[in-house]
Amino acid sequence: MHPLCTSITRLALLSFIGSLTLMVSLAQTPDAIVPPKPPVPPTPATGTAKSPLPEDLIGDEHVREEFGVNQFTTPSIRKLFEMLDGLGKLSYDALKRPISRQTPSDRVLVSLGLGSLIADGFLIVQCEKVEAMEDVGRALIKYAKVIGAGSRMNRHTQSLFEHSIDGDWDKLRGELALTQADVEAEMVQLRDVDIAHLVSLGGWLRALEIASRSVADNYSEEKTRRLMRVDIAEYYAASLADLNPTILASPALKLLQAGLTTMMPLMAAPAGKGLTQEQTQFLAEKASALAHIVTDPMKN
Numbered sequence: 001m002h003p004l005c006t007s008i009t010r011l012a013l014l015s016f017i018g019s020l021t022l023m024v025s026l027a028q029t030p031d032a033i034v035p036p037k038p039p040v041p042p043t044p045a046t047g048t049a050k051s052p053l054p055e056d057l058i059g060d061e062h063v064r065e066e067f068g069v070n071q072f073t074t075p076s077i078r079k080l081f082e083m084l085d086g087l088g089k090l091s092y093d094a095l096k097r098p099i100s101r102q103t104p105s106d107r108v109l110v111s112l113g114l115g116s117l118i119a120d121g122f123l124i125v126q127c128e129k130v131e132a133m134e135d136v137g138r139a140l141i142k143y144a145k146v147i148g149a150g151s152r153m154n155r156h157t158q159s160l161f162e163h164s165i166d167g168d169w170d171k172l173r174g175e176l177a178l179t180q181a182d183v184e185a186e187m188v189q190l191r192d193v194d195i196a197h198l199v200s201l202g203g204w205l206r207a208l209e210i211a212s213r214s215v216a217d218n219y220s221e222e223k224t225r226r227l228m229r230v231d232i233a234e235y236y237a238a239s240l241a242d243l244n245p246t247i248l249a250s251p252a253l254k255l256l257q258a259g260l261t262t263m264m265p266l267m268a269a270p271a272g273k274g275l276t277q278e279q280t281q282f283l284a285e286k287a288s289a290l291a292h293i294v295t296d297p298m299k300n
Contacts, residue, residue, distance in 0.1 A: 077115065077203035078177035081122040083226055084211050087218075092127035094217065095210050096120075097295060099135040103146050104297040108250040111195045112294040114143040114183065115202025121160070121176045123210055125169050133164035133172075140179060147195055149186040153179060194247050197239050201256070202294050204236060209291035212284035221274035227283060228275065230267045233260055252293055259290045 084090070099120065104110055117140050124132045137157045144153035163172045180199060187196040208227075215223045237260045240253060247253070266283045269275055275283065 076177060077118050077122065077180050077200065077207065078173060080204055080207040081119070081126065083229075084126065084207070084214075086226055087211060087214050087223055090123065090126050090210065090214050091217070092123065092129050092132075095123060095127075095213060096129075096132070098299065099132075099139055100299050101135075101139050101142055102298070103142050106250065106252070106297070107147060107195075108198060108247060109252055109294065109297050110143055110146045111198035112202035112205075112252070113298045114140065114147065115180075115199040115204070116206040116291070116294050116298070117143060118176055118180055118199075119203040119206035119210070121179075122173070122207070124164075125172045125176065128167070128169060130164045130167065133160060137161055144179075144183060147183070147187075148192075149183045153182065194243050197243070198247075201236050201239070204232065205256075205287070205291045205294055208287045209284075212280065212287045216277075216281045216284040219277045219280060221276075224269075224274035224280050227280070228267050228269055230264055233264045233267055236260060237264070252297075255293050256290060259286070259293070262286065263290065 097120070099117070104113060117136055121133065121136045121140070124136060137160045140160075141150060141153055141157055144150045159175045160172065163169075163175060180203070183199055184196040187193055187199075212227055215227060237257065240248065240257050240260070243253070263283070263286045266279065266286060269279070
């Protein structure tokens with residue numbers, strides 16, 4: 001064969017072999033590893049149109065971008081207690097309640113009770129009662145453990161004790177806010193967002209009891225304006241209506257639903273006016289009755 005033809009033939013053969021090698025290599029290259037998608041929170045039920053969450057009750061710690069949690073964000077108990085700042089000094093002896101480490105057997109009541117305990121913690125901070133924080137902290141651990149958020153709660157309780165001993169009330173507020181935020185994060189992970197709403201509801205009921213009783217005992221029309229938050233009551237009422245039917249079957253939640261419906265008109269007044277002393281007293285009684293639906297089972 002002519003040398004030139006031989007060279008051309010060799011080049012063609014080498015080119016063919018190279019192409020074949022490349023094809024085999026590509027065929028054997030494993031597919032790119034695609035990282036697993038983050039868990040997607042369940043879509044809430046659509047049977048009931050929820051009232052929007054009042055913007056002043058959204059804590060920054062509740063905005064979890066990885067879950068797109070706008071529809072799961074619940075009112076921050078810290079924000080609820082910041083509303084009490086204009087009420088003046090609270091009387092701890094008049095507003096405290098016994099703290100038991102016993103937990104109810106009903107998970108719904110445990111969730112509501114956990115929120116109530118966080119609110120009790122904020123009352124302790126507002127009144128700067130160092131000695132009362134230990135009982136609340138230990139109860140928080142037990143309640144969080146029942147609903148599956150014990151490990152997250154444990155990392156905050158030591159800080160709660162240390163800050164209370166040091167009298168560092170600002171850091172105490174921060175740790176209490178994080179307890180709620182971490183419980184909510186755990187519930188989103190477990191696809192149990194309804195429980196996060198119940199924790200917040202329990203905190204609001206206790207905060208409203210404290211606020212309304214304090215204003216009723218030291219009445220001024222100006223202070224009553226802080227109690228006139230029908231928007232918050234409407235939000236919780238809508239949230240209850242939108243719960244999983246299995247959870248909503250709880251006798252305690254049915255009582256709370258009926259109580260919220262009755263109480264909402266009491267939180268309204270003519271434009272530009274506050275509540276009268278008689279109206280304030282009546283609201284305080286209703287708020288206390290609702291809070292006791294949660295706290296009475298906590299004594300057993």
